[in-house]
Amino acid sequence: xxxxxxxxxxxxxxxxxxxxxxxxxxxxxxxxxxxxxxxxxxxxxxxxxxxxxxxxxxxxxxxxxxxxxxxxxxxxxxxxxxxxxxxxxxxxxxxxxxxxxxxxxxxxxxxxxxxxxxxxxxxxxxxxxxxxxxxxxxxxxxxxxxxxxxxxxxxxxxxxxxxxxxxxxxxxxxxxxxxxxxxxxxxxxxxxxxxxxxxxxxxxxxxxxxxxxxxxxxxxxxxxxxxxxxxxxxxxxxxxxxxxxxxxxxxxxxx
Numbered sequence: 001x002x003x004x005x006x007x008x009x010x011x012x013x014x015x016x017x018x019x020x021x022x023x024x025x026x027x028x029x030x031x032x033x034x035x036x037x038x039x040x041x042x043x044x045x046x047x048x049x050x051x052x053x054x055x056x057x058x059x060x061x062x063x064x065x066x067x068x069x070x071x072x073x074x075x076x077x078x079x080x081x082x083x084x085x086x087x088x089x090x091x092x093x094x095x096x097x098x099x100x101x102x103x104x105x106x107x108x109x110x111x112x113x114x115x116x117x118x119x120x121x122x123x124x125x126x127x128x129x130x131x132x133x134x135x136x137x138x139x140x141x142x143x144x145x146x147x148x149x150x151x152x153x154x155x156x157x158x159x160x161x162x163x164x165x166x167x168x169x170x171x172x173x174x175x176x177x178x179x180x181x182x183x184x185x186x187x188x189x190x191x192x193x194x195x196x197x198x199x200x201x202x203x204x205x206x207x208x209x210x211x212x213x214x215x216x217x218x219x220x221x222x223x224x225x226x227x228x229x230x231x232x233x234x235x236x237x238x239x240x241x242x243x244x245x246x247x248x249x250x251x252x253x254x255x
Contacts, residue, residue, distance in 0.1 A: 076164025148199035
């Protein structure tokens with residue numbers, strides 16, 4: 001696939017579902033609130049923990065999984081119809097199946113407070129339509145490196161969500177709407193991944209106008225990603241409340 005092909009996504013955009021209003025800007029940065037002092041975190045309510053606190057905790061224990069992927073991995077696990085998903089095992093998977101080394105038992109509790117009582121519980125709120133999930137926001141310039149970074153982050157976010165949703169299974173049963181949305185998410189993941197690979201290849205030309213067009217399309221594709229992720233989360237939540245929905249579910253295989 002060429003950069004020109006990636007810039008011409010009109011047919012795909014027309015075929016995609018209408019996106020909800022209010023999802024215009026994918027730029028900007030999270031709040032710059034000061035991170036919590038983890039040594040005194042027992043004095044703070046976990047509901048007040050910010051994304052910066054989670055990022056600081058992941059860095060503290062050298063987590064190899066970036067924060068933006070952790071968010072979507074957790075959300076996919078929350079939405080998953082698989083009944084054998086353990087939040088603790090999901091956290092453990094961030095370090096390849098083994099927890100990092102802790103100096104004291106209190107450090108274990110703080111890690112769980114930040115990642116589970118904090119981030120995980122906060123993400124469960126997206127199972128309600130009034131609190132839709134949003135991808136991470138950051139400024140992207142129409143340069144090769146910046147656009148490639150955006151493509152890579154979106155691919156990783158999609159990979160995290162789908163990995164969490166499947167919960168280590170090769171296939172899962174999904175309600176019809178969620179199944180359709182997962183198909184779209186797989187396609188978008190392939191498109192972001194293909195673009196990232198092309199942009200990382202210095203032998204492939206990337207004119208400024210192409211990069212600007214690609215960036216605009218990535219922003220539109222990001223809106224679609226948010227729409228389809230929220231469709232999956234809401235449809236799976238509805239199906240859990242009505243088990244008969246899963247009885248008629250479609251089987252979906254992980255790529």
